[in-house]
Amino acid sequence: MKAASFEHHEPTTVEEAVSLLESLDEPTILAGGQSLVPMLRFRLARPDTVIDINGIDSLEYLHEEDGYLRIGALARHADVEDTDVIADRYGSFADAAPLIADPQIRNQGTVVGSMAQADPKGDWGSVLIAHDGEVTARGPDGERTIPVDELFLLPYDTSLMDDELLTEARVPAPVEGEGSAYHKLKRKTGDYAMAGVAARLVLDDDGRIEDAGIGMTAVDITNARAADAEAHLEGERPSADLFEEAGELAAEASNPESDEHGDAGYKERMVDVLTQRALGDAAERAGAVKRRVPQ
Amino acid sequence: MSSESDNTTEPTEYQHDDDGGPQPEKHCGHGRGGMGEEVTRKEDKRFITGRGNYVDDIKKPRMLHCEIVRSPHAHARIEDIDGSRAMALDDVVAVLTADDLLEHGLATMPTLMDDTQDVLVNDKVKFQSQEVAAVIATDRYAAKDGAEKVEVEYDVLDPVIGAEEALEDDAPVIREELDDQDDNHIFDWETGDAEATDAVFDAADVTVEEQMEYQRLHPAPIETCGCVADWDPGDDKMTVHMTSQAPHAHRTLFSQVSGIPEHKVRIVSPDVGGGFGNKVPIYPGYVVAAAASYVLERPVKWVEERSENIQTTGFARDYDMTGELAATENGEIKGVKVDVLADHGAYNAAAQPSKFPAGFFNIFTGSYDIEAAHGSLTAAYTNTAPGGVAYRCSFRVTEAVYLIERMVKVLADELDLDPAEIRRRNFIPSDAFPYESATGWNYDSGDYEKALDKALEMADYDHYREEQQRRIEEDADKLIGIGISSFTEVVGAGPGKQCDIAGIEMFDSADLRVNPTGNAVLRVGVQTQGQGHETTFAQIIAEELGMDVDNIVVEHGDTDTEPYGLGTYGSRSTPVAGAAAAVAARKVRDKAKSIAANELEAAEEDIEWDRESGEFHVAGAPERSITITEIAAGAYMNHPGSEEPGLEATNYYDPPEMTYPFGSYIVIVEVDRETGEVDFEKFVAVDDCGNRINPMIIEGQIHGGLAQGIGTAMMEHVTYDDNGNVTGGDFMNYLLPTAKEIPNFDTGHTVTPSPHHPIGAKGVGESPTVGSPPAIVNAVVDAMSHSGVSHVEMPMTPDAVWEALDEAELTLEPSANVDFAFDTSEEPADD
Known part of the structure; x- marks a missing residue:
């Protein structure tokens, strides 16, 4: 170099x-x-x-605290892969981490760094969207919290001020009946996503979807929320038909471009596929039991 | 080999050993590391412990660094170059342009195809990232800073991208500086018998045709190209440590280009991190570094960045091919035709060692006994980097194997025949060797059906055919595809009468010196970039002299000490230099007999060599024996008056023929109908490279080559946009497979020795790169051929496969296909 x-x-x-x-x-x-x-x-x-922040020891953490999963600015992708509470309770995080880049890069790259980078092909932005996450920024006037939906403005552009340092990303700790998943399509290890979808579902005591979150990777100018699909899921019971409709709505909400990773029509179709797959895994992890539809 | 060439197999003087040479699967057996033993690689200790010594590890006192200024445009006239702002930087020592090189006659250099390439552009840029100027500075960062400050004014011209566009009447002429060049056409080439082939096609029951592109690839060795040039004005000697696959040939070329006498040029190829054909050509960076060292009288280092390597050094393939087969209705292939459009880039710089412009492409009859064949080829200049190197293959064999193995699958589908069965019906029979093909090649030995049968068994072929059918009938989410490739390679150039580099015939050499204490040094004219020569060649000597493999050191890569050789590529090291090593050892063994006779006080004709024990003994009295160690002492301390002292021999080996390794690969894939993703379910590779020297090294070679085959079939492609910008010019866009993308390989082998090689061996390092891409493509096509898909272009990315599925109406509507019941920790109830 x-x-x-x-x-x-x-x-x-x-x-x-x-x-x-x-x-x-x-x-x-x-x-x-x-x-x-x-x-x-x-x-x-x-x-x-x-400004090399690797010497700031106070930013090296990744744990559950006060009802949140808190990810300090120096927590590496590899830390997400290797943390028990994530493997046990945060399906989408556990799915996404090993799909990022390659092991050498995962030992260096950070979750918070990729939020600040705001690359629409980054994976963590979608996961945070699905979990209704937020980030903490520290500036000369103190600390403020930015919901993830207000963070990404344009490719590589965030609502952070020039004098603010992103110190933490966090998501609410999962409740009873919650499950999440991340699915990503890429050409090889180390490649960016052709498309990716994070999904999170909360089922109530009755088995209905109480809350749904869907974030999409590499199919818009920023990581994007599939709001119509989320709204369509809420209040319903998980079913093949429901997830197919949600998949279509997510695909409609996506806005991919043709590039070396694939043509736009293909990517839109893949949003549909990946949404259904992620919803399927999320529902299962939320405690729903999969039953194959007779064909 | 053209059809008119002399193809008779003349046995060489050393063809047969006195005991018949090592036999298949039964070698010396002395346990000291001879033929067939899995000796741990001698070179690995230094690599694993970080003690390798690559070009970029070399540091010399007062060494300067070279950075090349490259054109952002693909086609542009240079109006002006101003290096004054670069020269103003403290650490910049010099800025070189074509004008500076002209003074020393170094502004241009010959390519390996006798074209003339600018070292630094004198007038017109012909491809993006072409070398325009060079900055020499005291460290590499300063050199890069300086390169950014060089101001170049360009008059941008319309670029010509793509061979077809290049040959259009109104295409801008790229090489207008050449006499008589008023278009972008380079050459036409024809092979075989057009009339006979047409006749066979006219009479055929069935013919098939398919167009296929072998996309532009880059060999992408992990170590990029580079050198440290060091002109010593005291000795008037130029020493260049460089990433070279052919140090001796490069010495001759360096001498010819620079005018420095050859005995005052030393090329050293130290540890080299992969070559794959990329390090056969001479590149402008080497010449610039040498010129700068000469002018500045200081050592100068030039090492490419990754994107410079991919964007400017020798690419591979880029053949647009149309194949046709003629056959009887029961699948007997009568004729093959092929027409090729070849993109050679801005200069004709193919690393082409045969006497034919498309190299060994006319091996396209493959493993099959085909009556008539005809090939035609047109090559064109385009505004892209020059190349056409033999990426881990004999030149253009890969394209030929791809063509014939794809076409056989196309024919099998047309006739609704099993692809294994159609191959069986057309193989050259094992008793037909030596076999002369319709295009004039003389195959040494083969048993193709045996290798295929073994592969079919290993792959559990019948089971997967049933599983494939079951999935089709059940409309399953994932389809099964089974691909076969039963390839034949042609490797081991020479013979010198057919193969040369810049006129130098392609023999190779070995120089074996046994020391008084019984150990030995073997110097070879070939060079290693990871092939394991330091082990394999030592094993040949261990086998032939009964020595312990640990007592033999193999040296290579330094033109001051090694005998002249043509280098390592085209799987030629074992066929040529391996033969030279065996012959040199046998010469030593002959001399050893007279010393043994002296030591054992017996007549020389009564001394016998016993391959099993690795010892010499008196005929009829095996207890009166002597080892090579004792003989070595005798050679120096008690030599018989009839012989010169010492124990050494040299051999320059010109092979009588090429060798023809072969194999059968079977690839079983699962194709996801929702996403187009391809998963490897099973990957079987059965190779036959004749007698095997080190099975572990062969296995390693096979694994590496299969990985490259997967890269070729699934992801690699050097792409350009319409303006000639390289869009696949770094590892973010030129995708190489990693361990994660590589499935488990089931490897197997058969042994059909080469009848003309002293130890019955053939080359093997390139078989997997050559043989696997058609097996992989055949597998993906096979998953869809029941719906009429006949071809999918490489690289078969998920979206490309999905498009093929979609056209065949095989895609699935995205569907969750499952319903859910909420788990209340009791029996799931129906909703």
């Missing part, structure tokens, strides 16, 4: 990082470097200053 030269800062506290953000001219934050390092290597990114 032959990056252009830059000034490298290593704060050890969030306060120090925020004051650097405020004082330096257009700095870039380095966490796992999953996206930044290749951009430096191609010299597509040419920052004068880089």
Whole structure:
């Protein structure tokens, strides 16, 4: 790698990082470097200053606390893969983590970093959408919480201020009768998604869908919510017909472009397929029992 | 080999050993690492412990770094180059352009096909990322900073992308600087007998035709190309450590291009991280680094970035082929025709060692006894990087094998015959060897049916055919496809009468020196990029002299110490240099006999060599024996007056013929009707490379090549947009398979020795890359052929397969297909 030269800062506290953000001219934050390092290597990114937050120990956490799954800014994708509470209770997270990039990158790349990167082909944005997640930003005036639906504006563009540091991503801890899943279609390990869908369902005591969340990857200018599909599911009992309708609604809500990953019509169709598959797994994990429809 | 060439198999002087040579599956058996033993690779210790020494590991005092300024345009005239802003940077030492190279006669260089390529563009850019200028600086970052500051003014021209477009009447002429070149046509080539083939087609019960593209690939070795050039003005000597698959040939070419006498040029190919044909050509970066070192009198390092490697160095394939078969109604193939449109890029720079412009493509009759064959080919210039290298194959064999193995499947479907059965009906019979094909090749040995039968059994073929039918009948979500490829390769160039590089005939060499203490050094003219030569060649010597494999060291890659050779590619190392090593060992053994006679006080004619024990003994008195170690001591300390002291021999081996390894691969896939995703259910590879030297290394070679075959069939493609921008020029867009995409391989083998090779061996390293893509495509097509699908183009990405399913009305409406009941921890009740 032959990056252009830059000034490298290593704060050890969030306060120090925020004051650097405020004082330096257009700095870039380095966490796992999953996206930044290749951009430096191609010299597509040419920052004068880089604030490397890897020395901020207080951001290294991933745990359930106060009714949330809290993911600190230095929790790596590999940490998500290796954390028991996620394997036990957060199906969509457990599905998504091993599908990201390759093991070397998962050891470096962070969940919060990919939220800040706001790549529409990123996986975590869809998972957070399905879980009605939010992120915490710290700036000179203190801390604020941004719901995920208000975070992504455009490809690689978020509602974060220039002097704000994203410190945490979190989702509400699952309730009784909740299940989630993530399905992704890609050409190979390490490749971005051709399309991906995260789904979350909460079933009530009666077996009806009390709450539904569906987030979509790589089929719009940002990670996107399939709101009509969610609304269509709520109040109904899971069934093949219902999920087929939800799949169609999600596909209609998607807005993919043709590119090297596949043609737009194909991707839209895949949103339908992946939505149904993710809903199927989510329903099963929520405690519903699968029964094959006689053909 | 053209049909008029002399194809008689002349036995060489050393063809037969006095004891008949190693026999199939029964080698020396002395347990010291001879033929057939799974000796652990000697070279792995240094690789695994991080002690490999690659070009980019080399650091020399006062060494400078070279970065190349490349054109963003595919077709443009250079109006002006201004390096002053780069020169103004503190660490930049020089900016070189074509004008600077002209002074030293280095502005252009010959390609391996006698075309002339700009080292740095003098007038007109002909492909994106072509070399325009070079910046030399004190470190690699500064060199890159400097390259960004070089200002180039371009007059952008319309690019010509695609061979078909290039041959249109109104296409812009890319190579207008060439005399008599007023279009983009390079050459036409014809092979076989057109008239006889037409006659066979006219009389045929059935004919089939299919168009197929072998897409542009890149060999993509993990180590990119690079060099450290070091001109020593004290000795007037140029030393270049470079990523070279052919150091001696490159020395000769370097000398010819630079005017430095050949004995003052030293090429060293240190550890090389994969070649696959990509490191056979000379690239401008090597010449620029050498020129800069000469001018600046300091060592200069040039190492490509990944995208430079993919975008500018030798690509492979890019053949648009139309195949036709003529057959009887019971599937007996009578004739084959093929027409090819070849995209050669901006220069004709194919790494083509045969005397024919499309290399060994006329092996397209494959494993089948076909009466008549005809091929025609047209090659064109386009505004894309030059290439057409032999990516892990003999030149253009891969395309030929793909064509015939795909066409056999097309014919089988047309006649509703089992693809295994139709192959059986057409194989060259095992008793027909040596066999001369309709295009003039002289096959050495083969038993194709045996390999196919073994593969069918390993694949549980009948079971999967039943399962395939069951899924079709039950309208299952996932279809089964079974693909077969029963390929024949032609590897091991020479013979010199048919194969050369820049006029140098393609022999190879070995120089064996046994030391007084009984160990030995073998120097070979070939070079290794991961093939395991340091082990395999030592095993040949262990076999032939009864030595312990640990007592033999193999050296390669340094032109100052190794005998002249033509390098490693086209699976030629074992067929050619392996033969030379065996012959050199036998020469040593001959001399050893006279020393043994002296030591044992017996007549030389009474001394016998025993392959089993690896010892020499007196005839009729096996207890009077002596080992090569004791003989070595005698050669230096007690040599008989009748012989010179010492114990060494050299052999330059010009093979009488190529060798023809073969095999049968069976691939079973599951195709997802909702997504178009393809999963490998089973992957069987039965190979026959004659006598096997190290089965473990062969297995490793097969695994690696199959992985590359999967990359070819499923994901790899160097793509361009209409403006000539490379859109598949890095590993985010040029997709290589990883371990996750590679299924478990079931490998097997048969042994049909080569009758003309001293140890009965054939090359094997490339069989899997050549043989597997048609098996994989045949499998995917087979999953859909009941609905009329006859072809799917590579790479078979999920969306491409889904399109094929959709056209055949085989896609499934997305469906959950399951209902749900809520689990109240009791028996699920109906809703």
